[in-house]
Amino acid sequence: MEITFGQGAEAFEDAAAVRTRVFVEEQGFKNEFGPEDEASEMIHVTLYGDGVLLGCARVFPATLEPALDDAPGRWVFGRLAVLPEARKGGLGSLLLAESERIAREAGATEMHLHAQCSAQPFYAKAGYAAYGPVELDEHVEHQWMAKAL
Numbered sequence: 001m002e003i004t005f006g007q008g009a010e011a012f013e014d015a016a017a018v019r020t021r022v023f024v025e026e027q028g029f030k031n032e033f034g035p036e037d038e039a040s041e042m043i044h045v046t047l048y049g050d051g052v053l054l055g056c057a058r059v060f061p062a063t064l065e066p067a068l069d070d071a072p073g074r075w076v077f078g079r080l081a082v083l084p085e086a087r088k089g090g091l092g093s094l095l096l097a098e099s100e101r102i103a104r105e106a107g108a109t110e111m112h113l114h115a116q117c118s119a120q121p122f123y124a125k126a127g128y129a130a131y132g133p134v135e136l137d138e139h140v141e142h143q144w145m146a147k148a149l
């Protein structure tokens, strides 16, 4: 399978389609989209296998994240989703690595993410360490994780 990526504002429409299917329809989130999705600093990332849309993520400077203090080089990763039929084949890891590469190129030195607790083993394998309290985002437990890039 040939893997390609989309990036930036023009990737938002495809990213929104994956997020609707995974976070709204599969996981039941009500407030999936926010004004930050359309901010100029937001970088949407999409993944295609042989041209077919399979997953997405987003990555952005911490200035766009009200829950975090801003600091030089601090970036945030999130909304990682792979369509159910395409999971467990390494695509989630590829989206994370591509987003880290994009952020690093833009000057990021540390990455933070608000992980669903059930996905923490996935992020731990990629080098992220949990910090702070476990808190509910809608009906799902989350915890911040971070790593140096």
Ligand SMILES: CC(C)(COP(=O)(O)OP(=O)(O)OC[C@H]1O[C@@H](n2cnc3c(N)ncnc32)[C@H](O)[C@@H]1OP(=O)(O)O)[C@@H](O)C(=O)NCCC(=O)NCCS
Residues within 6 Å of the ligand: 022, 079, 080, 081, 082, 083, 086, 087, 088, 089, 090, 091, 092, 093, 094, 114, 115, 116, 118, 119, 120, 121, 122
């Ligand atoms: C999380 C997600 C993006 C991973 O995508 P993927 O393409 O399956 O990821 P990969 O194939 O690269 O990695 C899968 C690995 O992560 C682990 N993993 C993924 N989700 C997990 C979870 N919820 N709990 C525990 N482990 C998980 C798998 O066991 C697997 O480990 P292995 O390689 O040792 O078997 C995908 O499961 C998904 O879209 N889930 C629904 C949306 C979601 O919860 N996103 C995370 C929000 S924080």
